[in-house]
Amino acid sequence: MRRNRRSATGGGGDLHLQALTKRFGSFTAVDALDLRVPQGSFFALLGPSGCGKSTTLRMVAGLETPTAGRIRIGESDVTASRPFDRPVNTVFQSYALFPHLDVRGNVEFGPRRRKVADAAAQAQAALELVAMDHLAAARPAQLSGGQAQRVALARALVNRPEVLLLDEPLAALDLTLRRRMQGELKRIQHEVGITFVHVTHDQEEAMSLADTVAVMNAGRIEQMGSPTALYDLPRTAFVAGFLGRTNLADGTILGRDGDWVVVQVGAHRVWLDRARCAEPDAPARSAVRVGIRPEKLRLHRVALGEEPPRGGFTAALGPATVVDISFTGVSTEYALDLPGIGGWRVFEQNLDIEDEDLRPGDEVVVSWDSRHAFGLSGRDEPASSSATEEDLVGAPGVIR
Amino acid sequence: MKRRTWLPYVLLAPGLAWLAVFYLAPLVQLASVSLQSPFPGYPGYYYRNVDVGNYVTALGSFGAHFGRSVLYAALATVFAFALAYPLAYAVAFKAGRWRNLMLVAIMAPFLTSFILRTIAWRQILADDGFVARTLGVLHLLPGERITETWVAVVAGLTYTFLPFMALPIYAGLERVDPRLIEAGTDLYAGAFTTFRTVTLPLSMPGVLAGTLLTFIPAAGDYVNAELLGSDTGTKMVGNVIESQFFRVLGGYPVAAALSIVLMGLILVLVGAYVRRFGTKELV
Amino acid sequence: MSGPTHVPGSTGPSGPAPAPVPPARVRLAQWLADRAVMATAIAVLAYLFLPVAYTFAFSFNDYTKSNIVWNAQSSPTLEHWADPCGAPGVCEALITSLQVGLLSTLVATVLGTMIAFGLVRHTFAGRRAAEVLVFLPMATPEIVLGASLLTIFVQGFSRFGVELGFATVVAAHVMFALSFVVVTVRARVASLDPRLEEAAMDLYAGPVETFWRVTLPLTAPGILGAALLSFALSFDDFIITNFVSGDTTTFPVFVYVSYLRGIPAQANVIGFSMFVVAVVLVLLGQALVSGRALRTRRSRR
Numbered sequence: 001m002r003r004n005r006r007s008a009t010g011g012g013g014d015l016h017l018q019a020l021t022k023r024f025g026s027f028t029a030v031d032a033l034d035l036r037v038p039q040g041s042f043f044a045l046l047g048p049s050g051c052g053k054s055t056t057l058r059m060v061a062g063l064e065t066p067t068a069g070r071i072r073i074g075e076s077d078v079t080a081s082r083p084f085d086r087p088v089n090t091v092f093q094s095y096a097l098f099p100h101l102d103v104r105g106n107v108e109f110g111p112r113r114r115k116v117a118d119a120a121a122q123a124q125a126a127l128e129l130v131a132m133d134h135l136a137a138a139r140p141a142q143l144s145g146g147q148a149q150r151v152a153l154a155r156a157l158v159n160r161p162e163v164l165l166l167d168e169p170l171a172a173l174d175l176t177l178r179r180r181m182q183g184e185l186k187r188i189q190h191e192v193g194i195t196f197v198h199v200t201h202d203q204e205e206a207m208s209l210a211d212t213v214a215v216m217n218a219g220r221i222e223q224m225g226s227p228t229a230l231y232d233l234p235r236t237a238f239v240a241g242f243l244g245r246t247n248l249a250d251g252t253i254l255g256r257d258g259d260w261v262v263v264q265v266g267a268h269r270v271w272l273d274r275a276r277c278a279e280p281d282a283p284a285r286s287a288v289r290v291g292i293r294p295e296k297l298r299l300h301r302v303a304l305g306e307e308p309p310r311g312g313f314t315a316a317l318g319p320a321t322v323v324d325i326s327f328t329g330v331s332t333e334y335a336l337d338l339p340g341i342g343g344w345r346v347f348e349q350n351l352d353i354e355d356e357d358l359r360p361g362d363e364v365v366v367s368w369d370s371r372h373a374f375g376l377s378g379r380d381e382p383a384s385s386s387a388t389e390e391d392l393v394g395a396p397g398v399i400r
Numbered sequence: 401m402k403r404r405t406w407l408p409y410v411l412l413a414p415g416l417a418w419l420a421v422f423y424l425a426p427l428v429q430l431a432s433v434s435l436q437s438p439f440p441g442y443p444g445y446y447y448r449n450v451d452v453g454n455y456v457t458a459l460g461s462f463g464a465h466f467g468r469s470v471l472y473a474a475l476a477t478v479f480a481f482a483l484a485y486p487l488a489y490a491v492a493f494k495a496g497r498w499r500n501l502m503l504v505a506i507m508a509p510f511l512t513s514f515i516l517r518t519i520a521w522r523q524i525l526a527d528d529g530f531v532a533r534t535l536g537v538l539h540l541l542p543g544e545r546i547t548e549t550w551v552a553v554v555a556g557l558t559y560t561f562l563p564f565m566a567l568p569i570y571a572g573l574e575r576v577d578p579r580l581i582e583a584g585t586d587l588y589a590g591a592f593t594t595f596r597t598v599t600l601p602l603s604m605p606g607v608l609a610g611t612l613l614t615f616i617p618a619a620g621d622y623v624n625a626e627l628l629g630s631d632t633g634t635k636m637v638g639n640v641i642e643s644q645f646f647r648v649l650g651g652y653p654v655a656a657a658l659s660i661v662l663m664g665l666i667l668v669l670v671g672a673y674v675r676r677f678g679t680k681e682l683v
Numbered sequence: 684m685s686g687p688t689h690v691p692g693s694t695g696p697s698g699p700a701p702a703p704v705p706p707a708r709v710r711l712a713q714w715l716a717d718r719a720v721m722a723t724a725i726a727v728l729a730y731l732f733l734p735v736a737y738t739f740a741f742s743f744n745d746y747t748k749s750n751i752v753w754n755a756q757s758s759p760t761l762e763h764w765a766d767p768c769g770a771p772g773v774c775e776a777l778i779t780s781l782q783v784g785l786l787s788t789l790v791a792t793v794l795g796t797m798i799a800f801g802l803v804r805h806t807f808a809g810r811r812a813a814e815v816l817v818f819l820p821m822a823t824p825e826i827v828l829g830a831s832l833l834t835i836f837v838q839g840f841s842r843f844g845v846e847l848g849f850a851t852v853v854a855a856h857v858m859f860a861l862s863f864v865v866v867t868v869r870a871r872v873a874s875l876d877p878r879l880e881e882a883a884m885d886l887y888a889g890p891v892e893t894f895w896r897v898t899l900p901l902t903a904p905g906i907l908g909a910a911l912l913s914f915a916l917s918f919d920d921f922i923i924t925n926f927v928s929g930d931t932t933t934f935p936v937f938v939y940v941s942y943l944r945g946i947p948a949q950a951n952v953i954g955f956s957m958f959v960v961a962v963v964l965v966l967l968g969q970a971l972v973s974g975r976a977l978r979t980r981r982s983r984r
Binding site for chain 2: 716717720721723724727728730731732733734735737738741751752794795797798800801802804805807810813816817819820821822823824825826827828830831832833834835838839854855857858861865915918919921922925926934935938939942946950951954955957958961962965966969
């Protein structure tokens with residue numbers, strides 16, 4: 001996000017949300033949200049359904065009135081302005097194309113309402129941008145899902161808004177089409193240079209499209225950053241569980257060793273980089289949760305006398321029992337049971353052909369480079385309950 | 401939109417005012433008339449009173465008419481249902497490209513005047529007509545005739561209100577997802593079982609609406625009884641109310657009492673029916 | 684009662700892959716059941732049309748006093764079709780009915796559409812009461828409506844100079860058509876995706892423009908259907924009209940009254956013509972809609 005900020009223009013057309021709050025009765029959908037989306041960036045709001053991301057979007061569009069807080073675009077405060085007075089356009093979930101108008105009529109709708117002189121030419125250009133000009137005379141009912149999606153995009157883009165809002169724009173498409181439209185969206189955003197705010201519950205979509213991803217949960221932003229930063233160093237168990245898979249182990253802080261925090265997990269001692277801890281100054285004897293991604297783990301067969309390398313930054317847990325093995329071609333996924341800690345997963349790339357395959361029931365020790373582990377607050381609850389199986393499909397680094 | 405709290409009232413006010421003046425106020429007036437007394441010595445004049453006697457007369461002298469109204473209307477509703485359901489079912493699921501044409505056909509007879517069509521039934525069922533003579537030859541006609549009997553009245557009511565039964569049932573069936581029926585066929589195999597366990601329950605809201613839209617006007621009708629029935633044995637409440645208003649001097653209070661009782665009776669029946677089967681489709 | 688206005692679209696999604704073929708016995712039973720249902724439906728339609736056919740046939744009857752019994756002595760005649768206004772009063776009654784129908788349809792459609800929008804789009808105090816008030820006239824038998832209107836026109840409103848006649852008939856027709864309009868339009872408004880209006884607002888249309896450019900065009904079929912239903916109810920109403928019409932004679936009242944004295948065959952001519960005109964209008968409308976659909980489908984290629 002920071003690399004995109006236009007400091008020269010003083011954040012000219014940035015979308016700026018300040019303490020934005022929306023309550024429905026006693027339910028707080030969006031809770032004092034602070035957010036700055038730099039002009040021209042591709043920003044994703046990611047979260048499970050009901051986390052408040054769509055409500056946030058609707059407030060920016062003007063379709064919902066905030067209970068408190070302000071919305072600014074550049075220097076102008078649009079909090080109180082009506083939807084038709086804002087330099088904001090929306091690509092609606094399931095598109096909301098006008099069924100009584102043909103494709104051209106849909107795209108021309110905005111320019112005509114703004115009394116633009118060359119509405120027809122602008123509409124034509126927008127249709128060409130999304131490669132839909134050949135179907136300009138068709139009715140929305142005759143379009144396929146992907147075509148309707150393109151028309152919805154053209155209908156919004158033709159107005160050259162300061163901010164384009166996309167409300168789960170790809171949710172109605174099948175998987176193949178979704179991947180293709182992701183590429184299209186990214187290309188179009190590059191071409192037009194408009195700020196895109198993209199709401200989705202699909203973590204892969206958010207991570208592959210956006211410059212910056214904000215993970216929302218229960219009306220608040222849990223963590224915000226570039227996709228790599230979020231994946232590499234999640235700050236909460238929710239983020240760790242919602243983006244990709246994470247192995248977690250509860251431990252107790254024993255003390256500090258230079259830049260390292262020493263943690264007792266079961267009978268073992270592991271190390272966490274202080275810079276990779278959510279609470280780097282937590283005192284000794286307080287609870288901490290150690291997280292490590294499945295692809296960062298190594299397996300060592302107890303029966304063969306294999307042992308983790310000594311010294312360096314290596315940490316290890318075990319022995320564990322192999323519960324399940326699934327071979328997926330490029331990698332093999334192992335489900336382990338670590339007594340007293342829980343179920344872990346390990347992904348091993350299939351680099352070489354091994355004769356001595358592991359079998360369920362075998363005993364193993366897992367090890368990792370301590371620089372890859374991260375520390376979370378011990379009071380934190382993971383997201384695994386709210387992240388559905390669908391959300392996890394195709395996560396980066398997760399090969400199924 | 402929701403910010404302008406006055407808007408719904410502006411939208412509703414003219415229409416509801418119309419209903420207040422031409423529906424509610426007349427009912428109140430009707431109730432008040434039903435308690436008036438005829439002015440002694442001045443036929444056609446009344447004075448304000450709380451005369452329950454009109455109700456005593458209404459129920460005492462015309463109880464049989466109430467019975468007939470409810471009975472005939474109920475019979476007509478059952479027959480209309482039996483005829484309308486296959487029709488609506490065929491239009492919804494079997495008609496294919498003929499669907500719109502069949503829908504038009506259900507509505508079309510509306511447009512020839514209801515009175516003209518009822519008169520046509522009198523001609524069709526006439527003593528020397530094909531129907532009466534055929535039934536007579538087959539010895540299926542004990543009274544030697546159809547017109548001037550309750551059979552003709554119920555037949556006429558059934559005919560008159562059949563579209564009111566068929567169209568809501570069609571609308572209800574049309575909303576049923578055909579995939580549910582396919583799933584039913586898949587699970588139960590038998591077409592009849594599928595119909596009984598899936599299609600019929602799903603179309604119940606339409607049947608409910610159709611039943612009410614048939615029964616209510618049928619119970620208040622008097623044209624069928626007037627044109628197809630006899631002068632004595634088949635008159636319904638509607639006939640009494642009509643004649644008390646138009647042909648009996650000083651008949652207003654009793655006629656009003658009869659109307660109020662009819663209205664109450666129907667509200668009770670409708671209320672019980674709706675309570676039994678739910679009301680979502682109607683209001 | 685949303686039925687009368689319903690214009691069905693395509694026959695729904697093409698179902699899932701066909702189920703395994705059932706045994707021949709089951710298939711035969713299914714085939715027979717399908718035929719039986721269709722045959723019953725056609726028989727019921729024939730039953731619906733039988734009186735219309737009678738009305739048509741008797742419009743050629745060369746009768747002497749009343750057009751009730753077929754005159755077998757004389758051959759059918761076209762003289763009633765040649766002079767449809769030949770019987771005294773029949774065309775005046777038709778014109779009155781058309782006037783009452785158009786005027787009451789206009790008022791009922793406007794007022795009913797407003798109520799429908801208010802009920803669907805807003806939550807407000809007293810909404811439930813308003814719904815009940817709209818529902819009640821449909822649950823009230825026509826004779827009670829007619830009787831109550833008669834008493835208030837004669838005993839209550841007469842002090843304001845109200846007399847039974849054209850105006851009272853229109854007032855009554857608007858009242859009973861209003862509920863049907865509300866129910867019909869409401870179904871259409873409720874099925875309208877609110878996101879379409881949000882999209883219009885998002886695309887720089889103010890509330891007024893959103894209504895005219897999106898809301899109204901999308902609810903127009905429902906409103907038009909409600910208007911047609913309203914006109915049909917008004918044109919065919921006899922019971923209520925008979926109570927409140929005074930000396931004004933609508934077409935159904937004319938037919939009913941002349942039945943007792945001797946019904947002219949011109950009534951049959953007019954009744955059947957109305958039927959034909961309406962059916963032709965509906966079929967033309969259908970052809971227009973499907974023709975437009977066909978054209979856009981072609982232009983896509």
